[in-house]
Ligand SMILES: Nc1ncnc2c1ncn2[C@@H]1O[C@H](COP(=O)(O)OP(=O)(O)OP(=O)(O)O)[C@@H](O)[C@H]1O
């Protein structure tokens with residue numbers, strides 16, 4: 077016999093109690109891992125997307141908030157808001173290259189899909205997309221250039237027909253994966269989009285590149301002088317979107333913290349129950365010569381074991397769950413960074429280690445009070461009666 | 463012969479939830495090494511309390527208990543625990559075996575607490591179980607044993623660290639007459655081998671076998 081075997085016997089002595097407590101800890105850790113990988117996945121996705129915008133300035137209607145700015149990066153549907161004369165006025169400014177976007181939506185097999193009208197050839201060139209199959213649809217043509225992920229989801233290949241907003245289109249090309257939200261979007265020529273979606277020449281936003289990067293502010297000024305629009309730099313956009321994402325991340329972390337706290341109380345509860353249930357056993361051990369310190373240690377080891385086992389199981393389950401859950405969450409409109417977000421970013425190894433250490437720390441801390449209670453138990457009261 | 467156990471002016475009051483209960487009210491007692499002493503008396507008059515104090519399982523409210531030359535009332539909790547592990551062995555009416563452990567592990571427990579190696583624990587546990595006639599039950603669970611068998615395991619466990627004294631609190635109170643005879647035979651053997659034995663009992667026949675009978679009445683030695 078040694079203390080460790082005693083701990084193991086105690087742990088597995090009551091299987092239902094063991095299972096319940098472990099479930100509590102596992103749920104807490106699982107939640108933590110899912111939350112962290114989800115938050116991390118979003119952030120990574122957005123950063124990639126922003127650097128891939130291929131623009132220095134984003135021109136939007138006035139009064140857009142971060143929520144709408146997120147959609148600039150996600151390719152989700154936005155109101156058509158910038159009229160053609162303003163687009164023309166901005167394009168007329170010297171030293172700016174304008175890529176207009178009209179983000180709309182349609183459905184394939186009743187599943188909503190994002191559709192974006194762009195000047196296809198220019199956009200492909202500016203964003204350095206490569207076309208994996210087929211070709212780029214020409215302006216005025218009812219043709220589709222499909223992102224890699226959406227093409228895969230709906231098994232789209234060049235020559236396939238599909239209907240967008242009741243109008244027949246033909247898939248002309250499929251892009252190679254970009255690793256960004258663009259992978260989840262169907263691109264159609266801007267003029268066709270404006271006609272099919274009846275936007276009277278309006279677009280959602282403009283991505284603007286400037287000739288002289290050092291004069292970005294000057295260009296921004298010229299644009300706002302020329303048209304009734306708001307201008308935001310790609311950095312500002314990124315910062316603003318990330319602040320939203322981070323606040324979401326904070327919420328997720330709070331939820332995870334609550335889950336972990338609940339698990340901690342689960343441990344405290346179980347251990348206190350165990351102290352009561354094992355009053356007699358503790359009394360016997362003491363009558364046989366066990367010191368208070370030893371009783372304390374056995375209980376603490378038991379609590380720590382819950383942390384280790386729960387932490388490991390939680391990490392495994394959490395990792396699996398985040399693979400399943402993240403794409404589901406990513407499928408909603410706010411997080412429709414579909415293409416790439418289907419792959420969640422797992423917390424880095426150091427974070428996993430921190431989670432494990434944290435789990436052990438929480439469970440050990442939870443064991444302190446019950447272990448102290450157990451250690452203090454007077455032997456005579458526990459052993460005298462049946 | 464030298465006194466193994468000396469009790470001087472011992473009082474013990476339990477501070478229960480409602481009123482304090484005086485269980486012992488000034489007990490003086492000497493027990494010689496190697497003797498077989500029975501403690502008798504009416505129920506609730508302090509027999510178990512006295513036995514617990516003699517074995518260092520509890521501390522007196524006042525007075526002193528000396529065991530084998532050591533003053534138990536001056537010991538720290540940790541030293542008192544060590545005293546219980548090495549110098550006395552307790553046997554109780556309700557066996558008090560650890561239900562989750564098998565017979566060998568139960569017998570090994572005091573040795574583990576005294577810091578003996580697993581190998582030593584195994585070897586001695588096997589010897590002890592043989593001496594109480596339970597070798598074939600070495601890996602049984604307590605729940606698979608009869609009352610008499612459980613009590614023999616408890617005696618083997620009490621002897622694990624070869625203590626000077628054995629403290630038994632109504633060890634045959636829950637046994638049939640055959641098991642009782644087996645237990646008493648083991649005790650007689652231990653006594654003839656020179657072990658100090660203190661046993662609480664309600665049975666006059668059992669008390670008659672002892673060298674000395676101490677009656678506790680109303681918290682005092684009668
Ligand atoms: N842990 C305790 N807390 C409070 N009171 C106690 C405790 N243990 C014993 N007592 C009280 O102390 C008194 C003496 O109890 P003790 O157990 O020593 O009696 P006993 O002679 O062994 O009785 P029995 O023959 O029934 O075992 C009784 O009144 C009992 O109620």
Ligand SMILES: [Mg+2]
Nearest residue numbers: 509510511631
């Ligand atoms: Mg009693």
